[in-house]
Amino acid sequence: MEAALKETKAKTSEVSGADLLLKALEKENVEVIFGYPGGAVLPIYDKLYDSKILHVLPRHEQGGIHAAEGYARVSGKPGVVIATSGPGATNIITGIADAMMDSLPLVVFTGQVATGVIGTDAFQEADILGITTPITKYNYQIRDIKDIPRIIKEAFYIATSGRPGPVVIDFPKDLAAGVSAEPAEEEIHLPGYQPTTEPNFLQVRKLSEAVSRAKRPVILAGAGVLHAKASRLLKEYAEQQNLHVVHTLLGLGGFPANHELFLGMAGMHGCFTANMALYNCDLLINIGARFDDRLTGNLKHFAPKATVAHIDIDPAEIGKNVPTQIPVVGDAGEALGQLLRLGASPPQQEEWAGTLAAWKKEFPYHYETSELLKPQKVMELLYEKTAGEAIVVTDVGQHQMWAAQYYQLQHADRWVTSGGLGTMGFGLPASIGAQLADPTACVVAVLGDGGFQMSTQELAVIAEFQLPIKIAIFNNKALGMVRQWQEIFYKERYSHSKNPVQPSFVKLAEAYGIKGFEINTETEAHLVLNEVLHDKEPVLLDFRVDGAENVYPMIAPGKGIHEMVGVKK
Ligand SMILES: Cc1ncc(C[n+]2csc(CCOP(=O)(O)OP(=O)(O)O)c2C)c(N)n1
Ligand SMILES: [Mg+2]
Numbered sequence: 001m002e003a004a005l006k007e008t009k010a011k012t013s014e015v016s017g018a019d020l021l022l023k024a025l026e027k028e029n030v031e032v033i034f035g036y037p038g039g040a041v042l043p044i045y046d047k048l049y050d051s052k053i054l055h056v057l058p059r060h061e062q063g064g065i066h067a068a069e070g071y072a073r074v075s076g077k078p079g080v081v082i083a084t085s086g087p088g089a090t091n092i093i094t095g096i097a098d099a100m101m102d103s104l105p106l107v108v109f110t111g112q113v114a115t116g117v118i119g120t121d122a123f124q125e126a127d128i129l130g131i132t133t134p135i136t137k138y139n140y141q142i143r144d145i146k147d148i149p150r151i152i153k154e155a156f157y158i159a160t161s162g163r164p165g166p167v168v169i170d171f172p173k174d175l176a177a178g179v180s181a182e183p184a185e186e187e188i189h190l191p192g193y194q195p196t197t198e199p200n201f202l203q204v205r206k207l208s209e210a211v212s213r214a215k216r217p218v219i220l221a222g223a224g225v226l227h228a229k230a231s232r233l234l235k236e237y238a239e240q241q242n243l244h245v246v247h248t249l250l251g252l253g254g255f256p257a258n259h260e261l262f263l264g265m266a267g268m269h270g271c272f273t274a275n276m277a278l279y280n281c282d283l284l285i286n287i288g289a290r291f292d293d294r295l296t297g298n299l300k301h302f303a304p305k306a307t308v309a310h311i312d313i314d315p316a317e318i319g320k321n322v323p324t325q326i327p328v329v330g331d332a333g334e335a336l337g338q339l340l341r342l343g344a345s346p347p348q349q350e351e352w353a354g355t356l357a358a359w360k361k362e363f364p365y366h367y368e369t370s371e372l373l374k375p376q377k378v379m380e381l382l383y384e385k386t387a388g389e390a391i392v393v394t395d396v397g398q399h400q401m402w403a404a405q406y407y408q409l410q411h412a413d414r415w416v417t418s419g420g421l422g423t424m425g426f427g428l429p430a431s432i433g434a435q436l437a438d439p440t441a442c443v444v445a446v447l448g449d450g451g452f453q454m455s456t457q458e459l460a461v462i463a464e465f466q467l468p469i470k471i472a473i474f475n476n477k478a479l480g481m482v483r484q485w486q487e488i489f490y491k492e493r494y495s496h497s498k499n500p501v502q503p504s505f506v507k508l509a510e511a512y513g514i515k516g517f518e519i520n521t522e523t524e525a526h527l528v529l530n531e532v533l534h535d536k537e538p539v540l541l542d543f544r545v546d547g548a549e550n551v552y553p554m555i556a557p558g559k560g561i562h563e564m565v566g567v568k569k
Contacts, residue, residue: 038084040111065095070433101420162195224288301560
C-alpha cells in the first residue's frame with residue numbers, strides 16, 4: 001500500500017520536456033512567441049494550446065524571426081521564436097544571422113528529430129547546431145530533460161547580457177514529449193562567459209582628459225548606446241562637454257536629431273557634416289559602434305588626424321578595424337556615467353564648433369524637385385505628419401537610406417532596420433514585432449516594392465491582429481539600390497533590376513481585408529496621409545515615386561569618407 005502511494009506521488013511530480021519549456025518561458029515573463037508548428041515540435045504545440053502566452057503564427061518562418069527582431073529592438077526584451085526541425089529551422093537562418101550582426105537578443109527554439117535517429121538523415125533532419133554555430137552568440141542541443149530549466153535560463157541570460165545576440169536551443173522531439181521527475185532549479189554557472197560591464201576607471205579618466213585637451217572632438221554613437229539604454233546619459237554628457245554627435249545607421253534615435261549638437265548620420269549615404277567631422281576631428285570618441293565598412297569607407301582615409309577612443313562592451317570590437325589609442329571595455333551607460341561624474345573641464349573648440357555649424361547650414365541633404373513624386377518628399381511628409389514620434393521600421397535599399405536621412409528621430413528605440421546583414425524582406429514582419437512591442441505607437445513600415453514582395457504573406461498577420469501599421473511602399477518599380485549602382489558603376493546596364501511585372505499592391509492589401517491607396521502626387525500624399533496616419537487600423541500606401549531618383553551623398557566603394565559625391569553645391 002505504502003509503496004503504491006509512493007509510486008503515484010512520483011508520477012504526479014513527473015513533467016514533460018515541453019511542460020518544462022513553457023514553465024521556463026513563463027518564468028522569463030515571455031509575452032509573445034513567434035512560432036510555426038511541425039512534426040518535431042508537436043509536443044510543444046500541444047502544451048501551447050493551453051498557454052496564456054500570446055502565440056503569433058507568421059505565414060513563413062522567416063517572417064516570424066524578423067518579427068521577433070522588431071519586437072526585441074523596440075521592447076528591449078528578447079524575441080522568442082519556435083520553428084520545427086529541418087525546413088522550419090533552415091527558414092529562420094537569415095533572421096538568426098541578421099540578429100547576430102545587429103546584436104539583437106533572441107531565444108530561438110528549433111525542433112529536432114528524436115535523439116535515437118539524429119545523424120541518420122531522418123525525415124526533416126538538419127544539423128542546426130552546425131549550421132548556426134557561426135551566426136549565434138551561443139547554441140545548445142538538449143540532451144537530457146533535466147537540463148531544460150537551466151539551459152533556458154542560461155539562454156535568456158546569454159542573449160540579453162553583455163553584447164546581446166541570438167541563442168539557439170535545439171530540442172529533440174523525444175525529449176519534448178518524454179517525462180522526468182521535475183528537476184530542481186539550478187543557478188546559472190557559466191565560468192567562460194563573464195562580460196565586463198564596469199569599465200576600468202583609469203581608462204575612463206584617460207578618455208576624459210583627452211576630451212578636455214581636444215580641439216576638434218566628436219562622438220560617434222552606435223547601437224551600443226541603445227542596447228545599454230544610455231541615450232539620456234549620452235545627451236547629458238554631450239551637453240556637459242559641448243560635444244557634437246554623429247550617428248551610425250543603427251544608432252539613429254540615440255541622440256535627438258533636432259538637437260543643436262547633432263551632426264547627422266555618417267557613412268556611405270551619410271551627410272556631409274557628419275562625414276567631414278569624422279575626417280577632420282582630432283579626437284574620435286566611438287561609443288558602441290563597430291566601425292563597419294559602410295560607415296568608415298576606405299580605412300586609409302578614416303579619421304586620419306584623430307586619436308581614437310572606443311567604448312564597447314565587446315572587447316573583440318576594439319581595434320578590429322581602426323587602431324585605437326584609448327580602449328574602454330564596458331557598458332556604454334556605465335562609462336558615460338563615470339565620465340559625467342568626473343565632470344572634466346569642457347574642451348576649447350570655438351573654431352571647430354563654428355566650422356561644423358557652417359557646414360550644417362551650407363550642406364544639408366538635398367534633392368531636386370519636379371512634377372514627379374519624390375521619395376525624399378514622401379519621407380519628409382511622413383516625418384512632419386507624425387511629428388517625428390513614429391516608430392520607423394524599414395526594409396533594405398534606397399528607401400531605407402531616405403528614411404535614415406529624412407526622418408528625424410527624436411527618441412531611442414523607435415528605429416528598426418537591418419543594418420549589418422541588409423536583409424530584404426525584413427521590414428514588413430519586423431513592423432509586426434514593433435507594433436506588438438508598443439501597441440499604441442504609430443508604426444510606419446517604410447518598404448521598397450522589391451523587399452515588400454519578399455514577405456507580402458505577412459499581411460495576413462497584420463489583418464489577423466488588426467495591427468494599425470502604416471505600410472508605406474516606396475514604389476519605384478525597381479530594385480532601386482541595385483539600379484543606382486548599375487547606373488553609376490556599370491554604364492547604365494540595368495541587368496535584372498527593373499521589376500517588369502508587379503501585382504496591384506492596393507488589390508493585394510484588399511485581398512487580405514486591408515485598406516489600400518495608390519498615391520501619385522504630392523497633393524495626394526498630403527490628403528491621404530492626413531486621413532490615415534492616425535487611424536486605428538492597418539493601411540497600405542503605394543507611393544508611386546520617381547524611379548530615376550538616386551540616394552546622395554554617396555561614398556563610392558574604395559573611396560575615403562571625405563570623398564562624397566552628390567553633395568549640394
Ligand atoms: C535578401 C536580399 N537579397 C538581395 C539584396 C541586394 N539588394 C540590396 S538593395 C536591393 C534593392 C531593393 O529594392 P526595393 O526593395 O524595391 O528597394 P529600393 O532600393 O528600390 O528602395 C537589393 C536587390 C539584399 N539586400 N537582400
Ligand atoms: Mg524599389
